[in-house]
Structure formats: structure tokens, C-alpha cells
Amino acid sequence: MILRIATIADALARGETTSEALVRQCLSRIHDPKGEGARAFTRTLDEQALAEAQASDARRVAGRTMSPIDGIPVSIKCLFDVAGMVTHSGSRVLADAVPATQDAAAVARLRAAGAVVLGHTNMTEFAYSGLGMNPHYGTPGNPANRSRVPGGSSSGAAVSVGDGMAVIGLGTDTGGSCRIPAAFCGLTGFKPTARRVPMAGTYPLSETLDSIGSIAADVAGVALVDAVISGEDATLVPVPLKGLRFGLLQNYVTADVESAVQKAFDAAVARLHAAGVEIVPLTLPAIEQIPAMNAQGGITAAEALALHRDLLAVREAEYDPRVSVRIRKAEAMVPGAYEALLAQRLRMIAQCDAATLGLDAVLMPTTPIVAPATAALDADEALYGKVNLLALRNPTVANFLDRCALSLPVAAEALPVGLMLMGETGADRRLLAIGAAVEAALGHVTKENA
Structure with missing residues (x-):
């Protein structure tokens, strides 16, 4: 059901289809009682979308x-x-808030480009977890395995x-x-x-x-x-893979990688090497500081x-406790600790920028694990915390280093596996062009089925 x-x-x-037909198809899938629409979306705009x-x-x-x-x-x-x-x-804390009077800037840019807004999608409460579980609005099942x-x-x-x-x-x-x-x-993120x-x-x-991105x-x-939401030219200048230099990160992101992930990732790297990419072993000692910075x-x-301080004071009982406990960890910070973290991050960025000079991208598995079972995480708080940190570990590197990053699906035996390309700060369009070349070399793993 994936639509490319x-x-x-x-x-x-x-003229083989129309936007109206596409939107009706999407709305039909959203409202299918046997599907995931009720958990994937929190509200739809059916009449407005059709208009x-x-x-x-x-x-x-x-x-x-x-x-x-x-369209x-x-x-x-x-x-x-x-x-x-x-x-x-x-x-639920914000469920009684006043409706927005205008679109967010990114949404307004999508509408100005003619995109059809279907509605709001579900998320982890306040965006504070990498697993996607939500006790208030339900957890949508993974399209690869519900x-x-x-x-x-x-x-x-x-x-x-993923569900079209x-x-x-x-x-x-x-x-x-x-x-x-x-x-x-x-999918691609x-x-x-x-x-x-x-x-x-x-x-x-x-x-x-924070940064604003997309999944497709x-x-x-x-x-x-x-291109639409950044205001940049939509044209991607083709980048030949032959002669590109990719740093293969050798530290921090390599521990506790599941065998299925490692096998799929290694096979993808081998294909890139065969396509002419120079694979350069890379170590970034500075990123080893991240766990201590997040303590x-x-x-x-x-x-x-x-x-959230004021909201927590009066409505904490309405928060997902897995979210509120993570927010409240910062209460243990001593005065000046936050400012020290910002300064430490800037030093980390400078050190890693110097180490990656001459590289076109940095490679790593997007996550060291495949999607875990929902029931096991629901039943075990300690497991939830451990797995959440593991899921976040690799991708967080790009956020700490203020880089752009792209996750591509790679061929895997069972559950999906992602390969992450990390580019330079501000070199977003070049990274996307490189990503398109990598995607072509690896083959379109995400199967289209309208």
C-alpha cells in the first residue's frame, strides 16, 4: 500500500488518476476499522482535504x-x-487547548505548494521517546509486523x-x-x-x-x-558514487548491534564499496561524551x-509517566550545568568537524536494533528504558553534532533495517543527492503497492 x-x-x-481519487483512497484506508488509522491519526480533515x-x-x-x-x-x-x-x-494535557488559528510555517509552505493536508498524526507524548508508544491515543502497529x-x-x-x-x-x-x-x-526518513x-x-x-523533517x-x-519547507531549489544535482569517501564510524555506535542489523548493514556497505565508494574507517572519540552529558x-x-515546569506542577498525573520522569531528570542539574552542556557540545562539534574533513558522508546503522515487540515493552519498565536509549543512541549523534542525516532502508532478512548517512552541517541538499545515488546502488528496498 506504499505510495511512491x-x-x-x-x-x-x-491524467491516469486525480488528487481527489488519491485522497479518497487515503481516507478510506485511514477509516478502515481493520486498519491502523485510528491509532496513526488523532484527527482527520476529510471535507477540507477533499476540497x-x-x-x-x-x-x-x-x-x-x-x-x-x-495534489x-x-x-x-x-x-x-x-x-x-x-x-x-x-x-491529554493539551487536549483542551484552544485550536490553532493559523498553520505552522512548515504546514503553510506545504499548502502553498499545493499539498493536501489529511490531518494530525499520533506521536509519542511531547516527542520524548524513540519507540512511538502512546498510552493516551494508542500505539499504531508497525506495518512490517503489527x-x-x-x-x-x-x-x-x-x-x-507505510500503510498508504x-x-x-x-x-x-x-x-x-x-x-x-x-x-x-x-521507509526513508x-x-x-x-x-x-x-x-x-x-x-x-x-x-x-529540534529540526523539521519528513518520512516517505x-x-x-x-x-x-x-525543498518546499526549507525554501530551497527542488533540483538535486546528481552525484556519482564512484570516488566518494564515506567514513565508516568505528566507535560508540558499534556496541550491542543485533546480528540481523549488522548483517544487513555490512552487506549494504559492501555494495557501496563495489559501486566505487571509498570506505574510510572513522573514529570520533568526542561522541563518547554523550551518555555522560545525558546523565x-x-x-x-x-x-x-x-x-513544562508549570504544567507539571498542576497536571503531572495526566502525563505519560515515561515522559514526565525523563523531563524531571533535569531537576537534578546544578546552576550553570545547562550552559556548560551547551559549551561542551560546541567543542564536540568542532572536534568532529575537524575529524570528518574530506569525507562526503558518515555511515552507521540508523539503529542498532530492529523494531522491538510492543507487549514486552509495555510489561517491563526497565526494558522500556534500556531499549529506548538503545534506539536513540545512533541517530542522536547527528543532532548533537548539528548535522543533517538520512535513514535509508536496506535489504534485510526479516524486520526492516536502516542505514544512516550523516552529512555536513548545512549541506542538506548534497546529502540528499548522495542519498539518491546510494538508494539507486542498493535498490529500492521499500516496495511500492498502490
Whole structure:
């Protein structure tokens, strides 16, 4: 049921389908009582979406298509303001908030490009977990295996794409929240350099580490969305793989990697080497500091606590306890600790920038694990905490280093596995072009089935 953007755009251009037909198909899947729509979406905009689709079809007939994503159905993570909807960020605490009066900047840019907004997707409460579980609105089942978690925090975004309920899922990424669900669900997830896409109208987790990205079936999908929401040229300049130099990270991300992940990752790296990529062993000692920096919640918890302190004082009982306990870890920080973390991060960035000079990208498994079973995590708090940290470990490196990063699905024997390419700060379009070349060399692992 996965919908690839190039196929859809071609069908629209040829008149073989219409945006209205696509939107009706997506809405049918969302509202199928046997499907995951009730857990993947928290609210849909059926009539409005159909009206937007009809307007797109009229533009196409008149030869006034607004962009390559005109008429494409998109889902919106429920921490983005959508005019007329409550931005509850996956929490009951904000469920009674006043509806937004205007779209978030990223959503407004999608609409201005002609994209059709289907509604809000589910997420981990306040975006604070990498597993995608939500006790308030339900946990959507992973399209690859319904008994497994979808990954988070952009859980609904990934399931909406994986189940053909949307072509694109707009999400955020603070420590892997687009890339983890993409890896777990066999999709493509992109995290831009922070602050490259305007955050206005987006409920934050960490103002330092947050970035706005997307999940799609392939690189073309996330690249088109990135161009729209960043305001950059949609053209990707082709990059030949032969002669590129990829750093293969040898430390920190290599521990506790499941055998299925290691096997799939190694096979993908071998194929890239055969395609002419120079694989360069790389060690980044500075990133070994990350666990100690996060011992009291780190930058994320400190910034989340500043935002949530007043709400926690009066409504903590309504929070997911797995989220509130992580936020409250920052209460143990002594004065000046937060500022020291910011300074330490800047030193880490400088050290790693120097170490990766001359490399076109850095390679690592997106996550060291495949999607874990939901029931086991529900039953064991200690296991939940351990697995959550493991899922977040690798992708968080890109956020700490203020880099752009892309997760691509690679051939695996059973559950999906993701390969992560990390680019330079601000070199987002080049990384996407490299990602397109890598995708072509590895083959389209995500199978299209409209």
C-alpha cells in the first residue's frame, strides 16, 4: 500500500488518476476499522482535504500546477499547528487547548505548494521517546509486523506512509524521531540541519536540537518536501558514487548491534564499496561524551523542563509517566550545568568537524536494533528504558553534532533495517543527492503497492 511520489506525480501528469481519487483512497484506508488509522491519526480533515484535492485537480486541468507536490496527500505530526485543530502533541494535557488559528510555517509552505493536508498524526507524548508508544491515543502497529513498535516519536507519520494512508509524513527530529520510525518501518526518513526549516507554530521539545523533517517511501519524497519547507531549489544535482569517501564510524555506535542489523548493514556497505565508494574507517572519540552529558537528561531535558515546569506542577498525573520522569531528570542539574552542556557540545562539534574533513558522508546503522515487540515493552519498565536509549543512541549523534542525516532502508532478512548517512552541517541538499545515488546502488528496498 506504499505510495511512491514519482509514480503518483507521473500518474497525475498523465491524467491516469486525480488528487481527489488519491485522497479518497487515503481516507478510506485511514477509516478502515481493520486498519491502523485510528491509532496513526488523532484527527482527520476529510471535507477540507477533499476540497483541497479538487482545487488541485482544477489547477492541473488549467495548467497552473503549483509545485511537484501539488495534489499530494500529506499527514502532519500533531505538534504542528494546523488551523482549526488542537495541537496536543500526543498528550491529554493539551487536549483542551484552544485550536490553532493559523498553520505552522512548515504546514503553510506545504499548502502553498499545493499539498493536501489529511490531518494530525499520533506521536509519542511531547516527542520524548524513540519507540512511538502512546498510552493516551494508542500505539499504531508497525506495518512490517503489527506486534512491533513503529518507532518514534513520529510514529503516526511513519505508519501513515507505510500503510498508504499518506504519501508523505511531516515530522520532527530531536534525537532520531524521523529516522527511527523510518528504519523500523522500512521507509526513508530525513533530519535536516537544525533551524534550516522555520519552527514557528511547532510545539518544541528542545529548541537547540529540534529540526523539521519528513518520512516517505524514498529519497525523492523527502527531498521534495525538504525543498518546499526549507525554501530551497527542488533540483538535486546528481552525484556519482564512484570516488566518494564515506567514513565508516568505528566507535560508540558499534556496541550491542543485533546480528540481523549488522548483517544487513555490512552487506549494504559492501555494495557501496563495489559501486566505487571509498570506505574510510572513522573514529570520533568526542561522541563518547554523550551518555555522560545525558546523565541528568542533558540539553533536551533541561529545555523540556523549562517549558513544562508549570504544567507539571498542576497536571503531572495526566502525563505519560515515561515522559514526565525523563523531563524531571533535569531537576537534578546544578546552576550553570545547562550552559556548560551547551559549551561542551560546541567543542564536540568542532572536534568532529575537524575529524570528518574530506569525507562526503558518515555511515552507521540508523539503529542498532530492529523494531522491538510492543507487549514486552509495555510489561517491563526497565526494558522500556534500556531499549529506548538503545534506539536513540545512533541517530542522536547527528543532532548533537548539528548535522543533517538520512535513514535509508536496506535489504534485510526479516524486520526492516536502516542505514544512516550523516552529512555536513548545512549541506542538506548534497546529502540528499548522495542519498539518491546510494538508494539507486542498493535498490529500492521499500516496495511500492498502490
